[in-house]
Amino acid sequence: MSSKANKNRESQKAIVNVAVAVIHHKDQYLLGFRDAAQHQGNRYEFVGGKIDNNESGEQAVIREVAEETGIAIQDNTIVKLGRLHHDYGDKQVSLQVYKIELTTAQYEQHKHCQYGLEGQALVWVNKRDLLTEQYPLPAANKTILEWLSVPTTIAITYPLTHFKTHSDPRSAWLQYHQENLASKSWVYMRVKDAMSEDIVGRLMRQRPDISVIVSHDADYSFLMSKDLVVENKHTSEQIVAHHLTHTTLMQWFDSIQDSSASTQLISHTHPLFVSCHDAASINAANHLASTRLQQQLPPVIGAFLSPILMTQTHPHAEPLGWETWSSLAQLADMPIIGLGGLSPAMIDQALTYGGISVAGIRQFY
Ligand SMILES: Nc1nc2c([nH]c(=O)n2[C@@H]2O[C@H](COP(=O)(O)OP(=O)(O)OP(=O)(O)O)[C@@H](O)[C@H]2O)c(=O)[nH]1
Numbered sequence: 180m181s182s183k184a185n186k187n188r189e190s191q192k193a194i195v196n197v198a199v200a201v202i203h204h205k206d207q208y209l210l211g212f213r214d215a216a217q218h219q220g221n222r223y224e225f226v227g228g229k230i231d232n233n234e235s236g237e238q239a240v241i242r243e244v245a246e247e248t249g250i251a252i253q254d255n256t257i258v259k260l261g262r263l264h265h266d267y268g269d270k271q272v273s274l275q276v277y278k279i280e281l282t283t284a285q286y287e288q289h290k291h292c293q294y295g296l297e298g299q300a301l302v303w304v305n306k307r308d309l310l311t312e313q314y315p316l317p318a319a320n321k322t323i324l325e326w327l328s329v330p331t332t333i334a335i336t337y338p339l340t341h342f343k344t345h346s347d348p349r350s351a352w353l354q355y356h357q358e359n360l361a362s363k364s365w366v367y368m369r370v371k372d373a374m375s376e377d378i379v380g381r382l383m384r385q386r387p388d389i390s391v392i393v394s395h396d397a398d399y400s401f402l403m404s405k406d407l408v409v410e411n412k413h414t415s416e417q418i419v420a421h422h423l424t425h426t427t428l429m430q431w432f433d434s435i436q437d438s439s440a441s442t443q444l445i446s447h448t449h450p451l452f453v454s455c456h457d458a459a460s461i462n463a464a465n466h467l468a469s470t471r472l473q474q475q476l477p478p479v480i481g482a483f484l485s486p487i488l489m490t491q492t493h494p495h496a497e498p499l500g501w502e503t504w505s506s507l508a509q510l511a512d513m514p515i516i517g518l519g520g521l522s523p524a525m526i527d528q529a530l531t532y533g534g535i536s537v538a539g540i541r542q543f544y
Pocket residue numbers: 195197199217218219223224225226227228229265270272274317318319320
């Protein structure tokens with residue numbers, strides 16, 4: 180093979196490690212504009228750039244933000260959102276994505292800057308416009324936008340057994356959640372009952388404002404029927420993601436290791452949440468996330484990592500504690516959601532320890 184062909188193959192193989200900074204203040208997000216001459220030019224981008232040798236992703240993000248915008252973020256909370264690999268054909272990138280919320284003072288100082296320190300155009304856009312792709316971004320960023328759609332709090336339903344003393348537990352479950360779930364919240368429907376589709380479907384019809392996460396192996400095809408349009412919204416649109424329990428995740432992982440077993444099928448239609456409790460399940464979640472990206476399937480948008488603290492629902496589970504939880508969170512290639520003994524007010528603590536959201540049952544309605 181000629182040395183030129185060799186070189187071409189080498190450059191195709193080389194992966195460029197990039198640190199990406201999702202900088203925001205409340206619902207205002209900072210984008211730069213990539214020059215036409217640049218790779219993925221004439222598109223918007225988050226501030227960022229190549230990670231130098233001997234530099235961590237976090238060090239790179241602090242340096243890139245300072246070089247490109249002059250904003251000093253070393254004292255801000257820098258939360259890892261996730262890591263992803265993308266093959267542009269002409270270039271392979273591995274993006275390490277961080278989310279940084281600016282203080283009001285930082286935002287006030289920089290909100291009128293129309294150009295960065297490298298002469299690139301800068302613009303502040305609101306979250307809704309960003310997520311609905313009003314600003315074209317490089318293809319790899321599609322997953323980042325899905326990660327950003329996850330809210331900072333997620334409510335989880337009570338299991339059906341919580342209502343077992345009622346004469347009709349299913350009606351009691353339905354009525355309780357219909358009356359108490361917060362308006363427009365994201366709700367993980369964890370009923371823990373094999374026959375739960377019917378009450379979940381009824382709750383969705385009664386509460387068209389909520390967005391739901393349903394078990395990946397439940398059958399919600401009945402929600403596709405035409406007559407289930409509530410307040411101009413089709414009920415099936417309320418399902419924002421499917422969820423894999425820790426057990427299902429590990430079964431999937433075992434099935435891909437064992438060449439004689441058939442790989443367990445996971446939803447192709449929706450983004451996924453998974454549940455993790457340890458390094459092994461985070462490793463499995465990372466494999467699932469990269470498989471989904473390779474196959475161009477809806478991504479893994481979050482992992483519930485639990486239990487952080489002691490909970491009433493799982494009194495026998497040994498809590499991880501914040502420090503262990505934090506080091507496990509760092510291993511994950513997707514946003515981490517804190518679960519177990521938390522309240523919504525603990526979001527700042529979760530951010531400090533490397534999570535992006537908190538979830539729970541009591542206190543989250
Ligand atoms: N900064 C930034 N880069 C991104 C984003 N999404 C994405 O795919 N990338 C890719 O990550 C790489 C960023 O590396 P870079 O900024 O150092 O490289 P560049 O192409 O701008 O310039 P250079 O190669 O001349 O240094 C580019 O290939 C770019 O297409 C994003 O949101 N922000």
